[in-house]
Amino acid sequence: MLPCSASTRAAVTGAGLEPSGRQPDGVPFLTHPPPTSDGGSAVPARTPLDDERDHLAASRAALRAMRSDVEALDISDVTANWVNAEVLASEIAARIRSLADLAGTPLFFGRLDYEESLDEDGESGHRFYIGRRHVHDASGDPMVIDWRAPVSQPFYRASKRDPLGVALRRRFGYEGGDLTAYEDEHLTDPAEAATGSALLQREIERPRVGPMRDIVATIQPEQDEIVRAGLGGTVCVQGAPGTGKTAVGLHRVAYLLYTHRERLARSGTLVIGPNRSFLRYIEQVLPALGEMEVKQATVDELVARVEVRGADGAEAARIKGDARMAEVLRRAVRSGVRMPSEPVMVVRGSRRWRVPAHELEEIVRELASRDLRYGSAREALPQRVAHAVLVRMEQAGEAPDDRVQNAVARTPAVKAVVKECWPQVDPAKLVLRLLSDADFLAEQAEGILTPDEQKAILWERPPRSVKSARWSPADAVLVDEAHDLVERTGSLGHVVLDEAQDLSPMQYRAVGRRCSTGSATILGDIAQGTTPWATESWAAALAHLGKGRAGEAVIEELTQGFRVPRDVIAYASRLLPAIAPELNEATSIRESAGSLAIGRVARDDLDEAVVLACRTALENEGSIGLIAADARVPALAAALAAGGLSHLAPGDETSREARLTLVPASLAKGLEYDHVVLDEPAAVVSGEPDERTGLRRLYVALTRAVSGLAVVHAAPLPGPLAD
Template sequence: MARERAHLATSRTALRAMREDAENLNIKDVTANWVNAAVLDAQITERVKSLADLAHTPLFFGRLDYQHAPGGELAEGAHGERFYIGRRHVHDADGDPLVIDWRAPVSQPFYRASKKDPQDVSLRRRFGYTAGDLSAYEDERLTDPEETERTSQLLQREIERPRVGPMRDIVATIQPEQDEIVRGDLSGTVCVQGGPGTGKTAVGLHRVAFLLYAHRERLARTGTLVIGPNKSFLHYIEQVLPALGEMEVKQATVEDLVARVAQVEVAGADEAGAAVVKGDARMAEVLRRAIHSHVTEPSEPVVVVRGSRRWRIPAHEIADIVRELMERDIRYGAAREALPRRIAHSVLVRMEEAGEAPDDRVQDAVARDRAVKAAVKAVWPPVDPARLVLRLLAEPEFLAEHAQGLLNADEQKAILWVKPPRGVKSAKWSAADAVLIDEARDLVERTHSLGHVVLDEAQDLSPMQYRAVGRRCSTGSATVLGDLAQGTTPWATPGWDEALRHLGKPDALVEELTAGFRVPREVIAYASRLLPAIAPGLAEVASVRESPGSLSVRRAAGDRDAAVVEACVESLEHEGSTGLIAADARVPALASALAAAGLSALSPGEETTHESRLTLVPASLAKGLEYDYVVLDEPAAVVAGEPDERTGLRRLYVALTRAVSGLIVTHEGELPERLREGTGA
């Protein structure tokens, strides 16, 4: 222990020296201009931030002792290399590594080596920390035939460690099946189906960190993005990547992403029926038809005057050019830009036939000629995406013309505005409308593609939202994370094959995580009673954690709000965080009851900036969050708060599976039928 603590102290000193070296870099004489200087200065600042020594984040969490040196055998009696595995690379003054980044190839056996396949590792050591100080270690001798394989107590303790505030990384506890996904190749898209507590979100975030390590230059050029279901969720996960030294990954919701590009303010909301139709993939064809309806048959020739000569291109020849561009099915805007050059080319052909020798400058001048520009405007006019969608939603005849054979009369009526707005700026656009504008904009001009996109809680996206995300990674790859059993939107995807087709990644590899590490076995078994009703084809999560007494189901006797407050007080007696989850309609009453009892409660997302250990969570925002202890108020009210029973039961399944250490269910009315058996309720 003394030797390991000494190595930790040496590593911390070396990291501090690395940080000081970065801070002391003098770039005064190495840049050509102020722009380069500003860029380099920003890069140095990010480098300094990434080298921060966080007090409660251990520099290393494991050690590997190899039997042989890399590349060959050692002399008899000699020992192989020893590597300390941590969140980032640390080297001494001579450049020799003191800590190896967990993403490096030499670190991989820390996650995958076993007694059956030691991968040349003789000893794997895990370290335990208390308040940032190294306090324990645990050894696995993988090549010792006398030692049996056993569950790591330090690993178990790290998984169960109380959690207050934002989500933590799982770099010290990644399991072999998770590691295979994390280290997957950048070129391939992977879809991870995982039940509650299987670590799919953490796997997705660690995959981003790994890809940035393995393909840093490429992803620095093309960019990465993490897409989450709501801002509360993004606040919850926002510290994971910085803790791993990755500062540049952007995060957004689908709504924010498309509203920003569509350049409209989302201030309205759709009825469920309208949102389902607007989110249907058929709308993409409606939009395509509507955009291309602006292209008209030319009726007049184009006459270009050059000096003393007039060059005439007949209408039928222009029509042939237009028809050819339409058949190529390129972006509307790209075709519109190509049309004047194609007309100019026809003029140049006539010039050459007449004995002239025009060059590219002449073609450019002809393409800019007033007569050519007027013809292009008449035949292929510019289209504003927002105005186009406005027409579709406000003009019944325009919608009927382009939705013929795609949407029936009732579907068309469902998406038409009852009171059409006067213009784009006065319209109360919904989130689904913004996605339509985004689709229309892509039909006009290609959306910029990123190198890699992580899409979390993907089961809740509509086909049109999948298309919007797919445009952001059309030339890159994606990591899709979700659980079909937790789909709670009216348009939730029925299966991953269909979702990946809409995303534009039909050949993506689908992986399923079935081992649960977060939710206790008793809690997940209770929640899994709902699976036959909400997702009959999915396997139940097999939790590795048995925790007797972690589940309590209580009928409120008398004041149900008082029973909830009492359960919260009981949960707060334990170390860690407590989440009170309730149907959205019940939140105001419970907030008042907690305040009357002197308990301060945060809203989801505020945990990152406040010290309170109690969070009041509307059931609609619970997805993706986790708490050490959860008090669930009135399950039947959670179900009743949704448009239909199946969606309500899925929402309840989400709420039941947010607990890491203990769950108390309080109810006054009857429990949903599938939860009654064996509870005494």
């Protein structure tokens, strides 16, 4: 563990307190002197810790007062109608929720004293307490500064080399919501050597029980740069396991909402995760930061225009997810456009107005050549035909206006032209035909997909209707693409896409449509790509997303690990040359090397040995994850039950009834547990379509541990791990 800094020791002893030694994690606690020999207790002098506790109590009281003030607002006579009243009431309710005092969550976690404000007694006139939200007193003076405010930035970035005007940075230690310790860094004192933070290490290594928590007190400089990047551009984060990329993405959302609240309130924000278990795991992070209204969804939920009841083989899914399918769909959507064969005759009163077929053809061809949505062009066609009629009316000496043009556009003759030349398209029915009709697919995919690829994506048994079709997740993405070709998809202000390395090009396009006029934060790790279409480069992914133009996006790499212990990440990194040789190996800043145990047992004893490993892991504090190949999960569930060990399913970690979670390897991505028991690595690898994908799945499973990893196997370990 990192040593307590000299300034911390000085603060402790100078306050009349003594370090009580260290907890198991090595963090100094500030305690009162021991009782006197006569059984009484010496009355300690007032300490800086007492002052900080007073400020915490006063800040909590001020927060309660802020909430009471909002609750007391009378809006009965301030709105013009009931609609405005409902909107205002909703906003007030959201404000009340955001001012909730979470008893177990520290209200502030740091303090900054600026150098230029220190007087001769060392007291600061510019002292700022940094916390999760802004708190002010009855006079409006700040008691706690929101961590996202510009004045809070030096808390994360100031250093001995560049103190940014900060003379003293103080970190606070908590147990639950109670302030128990503090630690000082005098950034401008040349006599004090730069040392690591024991409180920071303690927070990083604190046991993980329940859902994911925020990292607002432990954000590192390289993470803070990403969190505070501007709204205008897209940021892509390549992060090794345990580097905090998910937390960085969520804190970036909170920062952007703070900085651009009005803009994002109008346009909206969205967090996209790989599955519902993952979203349940992270769902408490943003509320803990005071952000209650951010929506969350999976990619499958994003494109849910048809009911998904089927599944594709790996090859069919790969082809359907290929970006070439976008051009096939574009052709299919436009395949129904026909050139007119007859002139149109419009009757207005006693006169008839004729537009010849060649002129109609020019109108249709011009619309077809423009980059318009199919539906928008279809809506424009009757107006263009009507305009041609109005030109003839004006040439005849009449003076028609817009109302006449609209009336002409609605005449049966013009409607018949539109129906003939630009028929309506139902996206789901179009994709159904494309995947059912070999001739139609061959016509639209000519020169794009090979005959074998076309055969691979055709349904063996064509369904009778859209409702009876057994749509696969990849089919749903195609329907979403076709829908966008017909009618533009609405865009949000900002989208966070996590575990992005597993998306297909067509899925990237689906996400990109949701932020076509906004920006995005893309989070992932190439080495953890486990789908047949997994991303091979972030440049290609950004291009599919629609953010690949020069200067539109930046790619950042996080390699400093905070979650995975040194020995565990080093062991898992043996796989990198085989799965992602271009990536840098992650380094852990954890002082604890972590525990790593690898044991081979007889095949008949495997289940019993895994249960024993889980039982041993439960002797430690924190959460336990038993990760296994999906096919092994039922057998292990039965073995745990027989052994009397209750367990949870992924995403149910909010329950306190059990600390052990049985995790299928396919759902392990993005999750973390204090101790991981990994069952049969060879089965994890063989459960995937190919060895490289299997080794990537194994890499994910190996890097879920926060404190310890136990590998139990009967079959030989995969090659890179065998030594």
